[in-house]
Amino acid sequence: MQASAVEIRNVNKFYGPFQALKDVDLSVPAGKVTCLIGPSGSGKSTLLRCINFLEEYDSGEIRIDGRLIGYDAPGRKMSGRALREMRRSIGMVFQQFNLWPHMSARENVAEGLIRVRGLSKTEAGARAAEALAKVGLADKMDNHPSRLSGGQQQRVAIARAIAMEPRLMLFDEPTSALDPELVGEVLTVMKTLAAEGMTMVVVTHEMGFAAHVADRVAFMERGELVAADTPDRILHQPQDPRIQSFLRTYHERNSF
Amino acid sequence: MDLLSQYGPALLRGFGYTVLCWALGTVFGMALGLVIALLRHYGPRWLCWVLQVYIEVIRGTPFLVQLFVLYYGGPLIGLRLDALPAGLLGLTIYGSPYFAEIFRAGFRAVPLGQLEAARAIGMTEAAIVRRILLPLSLVSALPALINFSIILTKETVILSIITVPELMYQVSRMSTETFRYVEANLVLALFFWGLVEAISRLGRRFEARITKHLIERT
Numbered sequence: 429m430q431a432s433a434v435e436i437r438n439v440n441k442f443y444g445p446f447q448a449l450k451d452v453d454l455s456v457p458a459g460k461v462t463c464l465i466g467p468s469g470s471g472k473s474t475l476l477r478c479i480n481f482l483e484e485y486d487s488g489e490i491r492i493d494g495r496l497i498g499y500d501a502p503g504r505k506m507s508g509r510a511l512r513e514m515r516r517s518i519g520m521v522f523q524q525f526n527l528w529p530h531m532s533a534r535e536n537v538a539e540g541l542i543r544v545r546g547l548s549k550t551e552a553g554a555r556a557a558e559a560l561a562k563v564g565l566a567d568k569m570d571n572h573p574s575r576l577s578g579g580q581q582q583r584v585a586i587a588r589a590i591a592m593e594p595r596l597m598l599f600d601e602p603t604s605a606l607d608p609e610l611v612g613e614v615l616t617v618m619k620t621l622a623a624e625g626m627t628m629v630v631v632t633h634e635m636g637f638a639a640h641v642a643d644r645v646a647f648m649e650r651g652e653l654v655a656a657d658t659p660d661r662i663l664h665q666p667q668d669p670r671i672q673s674f675l676r677t678y679h680e681r682n683s684f
Numbered sequence: 685m686d687l688l689s690q691y692g693p694a695l696l697r698g699f700g701y702t703v704l705c706w707a708l709g710t711v712f713g714m715a716l717g718l719v720i721a722l723l724r725h726y727g728p729r730w731l732c733w734v735l736q737v738y739i740e741v742i743r744g745t746p747f748l749v750q751l752f753v754l755y756y757g758g759p760l761i762g763l764r765l766d767a768l769p770a771g772l773l774g775l776t777i778y779g780s781p782y783f784a785e786i787f788r789a790g791f792r793a794v795p796l797g798q799l800e801a802a803r804a805i806g807m808t809e810a811a812i813v814r815r816i817l818l819p820l821s822l823v824s825a826l827p828a829l830i831n832f833s834i835i836l837t838k839e840t841v842i843l844s845i846i847t848v849p850e851l852m853y854q855v856s857r858m859s860t861e862t863f864r865y866v867e868a869n870l871v872l873a874l875f876f877w878g879l880v881e882a883i884s885r886l887g888r889r890f891e892a893r894i895t896k897h898l899i900e901r902t
């Protein structure tokens with residue numbers, strides 16, 4: 429049995445009367461890449477956002493390295509300070525990049541190091557430069573987001589997350605807002621990260637990425653986690669008719 | 685000509701008071717408006733409701749009435765202020781709900797995702813306000829802030845009624861003493877025009893500076 433970086437047990441989440449997550453169970457192995465796939469509206473983003481408690485789950489447990497996130501005990505919210513403490517070690521990358529437009533690439537990356545890790549401006553600037561060099565943007569450090577392509581913006585967003593030295597990285601469709609020719613550069617950075625042994629949870633519609641990079645693929649539908657297994661068993665020999673039908677639609681849409 | 689030498693110094697002094705009242709009224713009003721907007725954004729629901737009532741009441745009554753209540757009604761509850769402080773306090777209160785609403789709209793214009801990105805790396809809510817929410821909402825709120833501060837320049841003339849010695853006060857004195865209404869009011873108009881022009885120029889320059897990096901490349 430491998431160590432789990434994230435243990436999700438019996439998680440339920442409601443938006444008013446609508447149940448977005450239904451008794452979700454999932455283990456995310458440490459040092460591995462787990463991809464979350466499934467039709468639109470199936471709850472992938474909701475589940476991902478529950479992992480760093482950007483979205484509050486209503487019942488069940490989510491443990492990061494054994495520690496319950498969001499609650500001290502069932503039904504009792506944890507303090508803001510404790511939550512921030514846990515979030516420091518969880519990086520997140522959003523579909524829409526969400527860079528801060530009034531700061532340069534370097535300032536975007538340095539901000540968390542200064543405000544959260546308490547580094548000095550110079551130290552943070554140096555670490556930010558390193559992180560940006562790692563995602564191939566050493567020459568764009570002083571550009572503001574408005575002067576960067578979508579792919580470059582997303583790489584800055586990844587640098588912003590990894591500069592905090594997280595133990596876990598969450599990606600919510602990191603390439604979905606990109607022009608097709610810019611998808612590759614972002615996936616390349618993610619593959620490098622995976623090769624270094626970063627624990628990653630990736631919501632994606634890139635079946636190629638899931639097939640080649642993921643160690644595990646989890647399939648969701650209508651708020652349920654239908655199956656989680658090796659990429660091969662989910663993507664090539666799916667047993668569940670819901671997965672089969674999802675993949676059929678996917679292949680139809682992507683063939684011409 | 686001797687009219688100018690006779691009343692010139694008083695008019696200049698009056699203009700000085702006008703600029704002072706406007707500047708302090710704007711700064712304090714903006715500060716109070718910002719505090720109200722933040723409390724409505726982060727505070728408990730009952731406080732939000734109380735502040736909503738405050739906003740409605742202040743916006744729903746004429747400045748003149750507010751000033752009268754403050755200056756002549758204040759002493760009844762032990763609030764005895766000189767004309768100038770009363771005028772400044774009045775301007776601050778009068779402007780605050782408008783500024784609060786401008787800031788509120790500014791907050792809403794900041795994409796939620798940019799705040800979530802800050803929360804996701806563990807920034808405190810105070811740091812998020814200072815480093816992300818305020819700078820970004822200022823960008824969209826600035827034109828409205830400048831616009832309202834220009835409107836406030838002209839509200840300062842009402843302070844003459846409680847004998848703050850600002851420009852309108854001096855101009856009224858000059859006209860009643862000399863019966864030169866046209867000249868007196870022309871001077872008034874010129875001074876205000878100059879002030880408003882200066883404010884909007886400064887505003888535009890400031891706006892250009894803070895939006896420099898925000899223009900989307902297309």
Ligand SMILES: Nc1ncnc2c1ncn2[C@@H]1O[C@H](COP(=O)(O)OP(=O)(O)OP(=O)(O)O)[C@@H](O)[C@H]1O
Pocket residue numbers: 443446448466467468469470471472473474475
């Ligand atoms: N804030 C909200 N309020 C109400 N319903 C919501 C909210 N956020 C999400 N939902 C609903 O919850 C369900 C799951 O949404 P979620 O965003 O997790 O789906 P998803 O699998 O990420 O879809 P996509 O692939 O389109 O991003 C959807 O039916 C959505 O309409």
Ligand SMILES: [Mg+2]
Pocket residue numbers: 472473474600601
């Ligand atoms: Mg989603």
